[in-house]
Amino acid sequence: MRKLLFESVFRQPLTEPAPSAADAAVAELATAVGQTARRRLGRSLSIREVDAGSCNGCELEIHALNNAYYDVERFGLRFVASPRHADVLMVTGPVTKNMREALERTYHATPNPKWVVAVGDCARDGGCFAGSYAVVGGVSEVVPVDLHIPGCPPTPVAMLRGLLALLEQAGANAVTS
Amino acid sequence: MPSLIDLSLEGRKVGQHSPWLRVVVDASVWTFAASELAHGRWSLLGLWGDPATVHMAIMDGQAADIAVISLDCPNRRFPSVGRHHPPARRLERTIHDLFGLSAEDSSDARPWLDHNRWGVRFPLGDRIDALPKAAPYRFLAAEGDGLHQIPVGPVHAGIIEPGHFRFTASGETVVRLEQRLGYVHKGIDGLMTGASLERGVRLAGRASGDSTVAYAYAFSRAAEAALDLKAPERAVFLRALLAELERLANHLGDIGAICNDASFALMHAHCGVLRESVLRAAGAAFGHRLMRDVIVPGGVARDIGKDGMEAIQAALDNIRLRFPALVELYDNTASLQDRTVDTGTLKTSLASQYGAGGYVGRASGRSFDARRALAYPPYDSLHFDVPVLNEGDVNARVWIRIREVEQSLSLIDQILSRLSEGPIRKEVPLGGEVREGMAIVEGFRGDILVWLRLRNGLIERCHMRDPSWFQWPLLEAVIENNIVADFPLCNKSFNCSYSGHDL
Numbered sequence: 001m002r003k004l005l006f007e008s009v010f011r012q013p014l015t016e017p018a019p020s021a022a023d024a025a026v027a028e029l030a031t032a033v034g035q036t037a038r039r040r041l042g043r044s045l046s047i048r049e050v051d052a053g054s055c056n057g058c059e060l061e062i063h064a065l066n067n068a069y070y071d072v073e074r075f076g077l078r079f080v081a082s083p084r085h086a087d088v089l090m091v092t093g094p095v096t097k098n099m100r101e102a103l104e105r106t107y108h109a110t111p112n113p114k115w116v117v118a119v120g121d122c123a124r125d126g127g128c129f130a131g132s133y134a135v136v137g138g139v140s141e142v143v144p145v146d147l148h149i150p151g152c153p154p155t156p157v158a159m160l161r162g163l164l165a166l167l168e169q170a171g172a173n174a175v176t177s
Numbered sequence: 178m179p180s181l182i183d184l185s186l187e188g189r190k191v192g193q194h195s196p197w198l199r200v201v202v203d204a205s206v207w208t209f210a211a212s213e214l215a216h217g218r219w220s221l222l223g224l225w226g227d228p229a230t231v232h233m234a235i236m237d238g239q240a241a242d243i244a245v246i247s248l249d250c251p252n253r254r255f256p257s258v259g260r261h262h263p264p265a266r267r268l269e270r271t272i273h274d275l276f277g278l279s280a281e282d283s284s285d286a287r288p289w290l291d292h293n294r295w296g297v298r299f300p301l302g303d304r305i306d307a308l309p310k311a312a313p314y315r316f317l318a319a320e321g322d323g324l325h326q327i328p329v330g331p332v333h334a335g336i337i338e339p340g341h342f343r344f345t346a347s348g349e350t351v352v353r354l355e356q357r358l359g360y361v362h363k364g365i366d367g368l369m370t371g372a373s374l375e376r377g378v379r380l381a382g383r384a385s386g387d388s389t390v391a392y393a394y395a396f397s398r399a400a401e402a403a404l405d406l407k408a409p410e411r412a413v414f415l416r417a418l419l420a421e422l423e424r425l426a427n428h429l430g431d432i433g434a435i436c437n438d439a440s441f442a443l444m445h446a447h448c449g450v451l452r453e454s455v456l457r458a459a460g461a462a463f464g465h466r467l468m469r470d471v472i473v474p475g476g477v478a479r480d481i482g483k484d485g486m487e488a489i490q491a492a493l494d495n496i497r498l499r500f501p502a503l504v505e506l507y508d509n510t511a512s513l514q515d516r517t518v519d520t521g522t523l524k525t526s527l528a529s530q531y532g533a534g535g536y537v538g539r540a541s542g543r544s545f546d547a548r549r550a551l552a553y554p555p556y557d558s559l560h561f562d563v564p565v566l567n568e569g570d571v572n573a574r575v576w577i578r579i580r581e582v583e584q585s586l587s588l589i590d591q592i593l594s595r596l597s598e599g600p601i602r603k604e605v606p607l608g609g610e611v612r613e614g615m616a617i618v619e620g621f622r623g624d625i626l627v628w629l630r631l632r633n634g635l636i637e638r639c640h641m642r643d644p645s646w647f648q649w650p651l652l653e654a655v656i657e658n659n660i661v662a663d664f665p666l667c668n669k670s671f672n673c674s675y676s677g678h679d680l
Contacts, residue, residue, distance in 0.1 A: 004503075014450055049336045050332055051338050054361075055385060056675070057389065059386070064449075067452070069450070096361055096363055097296070098292045099361070100294065102331045129383075131368070132364035132368050133364050134364035
């Protein structure tokens with residue numbers, strides 16, 4: 001372990017370099033968290049992930065947000081274990097009927113102000129599972145959705161971009177209200 | 178001792194079923210098969226329903242012979258297999274939930290996937306209205322002084338799939354764990370009915386996100402078996418390349434995640450980087466990080482270019498450079514070994530009884546690997562070892578994965594060096610009126626079975642069986658007498674699929 005730790009002292013970090021102005025998605029996210037969200041939420045945005053029936057593909061890419069390349073925590077975004085600690089619910093899947101109540105209860109357990117981000121194609125309208133006797137068909141059928149990030153599954157960069165859009169909207173509401 | 182071939186002589190052979198036999202048998206042969214399973218002479222590969230028939234896929238491990246037997250159920254009942262052979266129980270409960278066919282004298286008649294929320298009962302059989310109010314689900318009893326229950330889920334603390342775990346503990350020690358699954362049931366079997374092969378393979382690729390390649394692979398091979406179609410040589414090798422990249426990415430991610438559950442985040446960080454390097458290479462080579470929708474009946478939908486091959490080679494070089502130090506770190510960290518050695522031990526007898534596939538079986542002395550045992554191309558012409566250990570603890574499951582990472586690296590090298598030029602896809606014929614096919618493919622967590630019946634080129638019935646069906650019940654067994662805090666380690670070392678199981 002000493003060898004690995006020692007090596008990391010000299011090795012360049014793997015984290016994607018501090019985004020330049022040209023690097024649209026990541027750069028905008030960094031500034032938006034810096035200004036908009038900080039005004040509204042302080043320095044951090046806590047996310048509770050809820051799998052409401054996904055195939056687990058979205059979860060794999062959400063996990064990737066935490067790896068050394070994307071390292072979302074540097075933007076003040078972090079995943080939390082309980083809806084009671086969350087500002088954002090990140091919901092995946094076509095919402096199976098068997099998960100409907102659990103999603104509703106998780107939503108109600110999340111304190112205000114809160115936002116819901118629906119992640120993935122099936123979270124929009126059920127995707128390829130739409131029409132099944134076992135799915136509701138889209139997160140917005142069960143809880144109000146503020147933002148949808150498309151993709152099957154969306155890449156980690158697409159998710160970062162989506163979270164930016166959410167922060168801008170939240171910031172705009174804060175200014176007008 | 179009768180062989181499967183003898184058994185098949187007892188019944189009526191079904192014409193268009195490839196590549197293994199399917200025979201329609203009577204109840205006595207069905208029950209005989211169940212008792213052979215119970216005596217460990219054969220192992221159960223799958224048990225699934227049709228509107229008025231039940232099917233059972235069985236394997237004679239000695240002869241590596243496979244057959245499907247079918248029993249018509251005009252009275253909507255069939256003799257229970259689970260009564261003799263416990264691995265069949267959840268499958269029988271599912272057949273009842275979906276088709277309304279009941280297992281006679283079954284020892285567990287509780288619903289499984291049906292939580293009485295679909296608005297309909299027996300959705301794939303004689304659909305009837307749901308019960309006005311479902312009886313509360315009865316968990317199995319665990320009673321005694323000082324026992325307490327810990328209910329967990331369906332929404333868990335981490336970024337994972339939903340399911341419910343009911344722990345009964347005495348202090349910190351778990352005396353019973355009971356799972357309740359079905360939360361992710363999307364009705365995929367129902368959606369498959371009447372679908373085209375094109376839609377079918379998309380659905381198959383979304384049965385379990387981490388095995389999207391393996392499912393599309395198994396589905397395509399089953400469809401090709403039914404239609405007597407042979408994929409072109411280049412596609413055959415590309416499929417194995419995709420499957421090994423998927424295995425590599427999942428094993429690397431899981432090795433780190435298991436260590437993370439023992440609060441050893443350094444491994445998690447480094448393994449996460451290696452996993453990401455595989456996903457990026459896959460994205461560069463095939464246009465999708467998880468390699469979704471690449472394998473299709475008839476071949477593959479995307480070819481790989483020179484850049485893609487270089488990206489994969491660079492990822493492999495990086496893993497070869499970095500991975501040995503991580504293995505050494507795992508092996509030499511006493512605090513980590515303290516958590517993984519002798520934790521969550523799966524007995525070899527149970528692994529064998531349940532026909533546990535993948536690293537779960539191979540860490541407990543069961544050497545079955547579909548790539549070797551069934552030697553489907555191109556694996557019949559590639560060199561690789563199937564690592565096997567007997568300890569059956571979390572540590573053994575980690576080591577099997579470490580060895581499999583090394584094997585996959587070697588396999589990918591062989592595949593890249595032998596990739597021949599040529600077409601990647603064949604036209605898929607419509608086929609005759611009714612054709613049936615089955616395939617078993619080794620996914621990263623074990624053998625995935627796909628059985629389908631086509632009518633005039635459309636799917637009439639498709640059943641997919643995830644390896645998790647025979648691994649989930651074993652997780653209940655291994656946690657006993659371990660402490661609650663070791664559950665995440667046991668669970669992650671199994672990494673059973675919820676979506677693939679619930680479908």
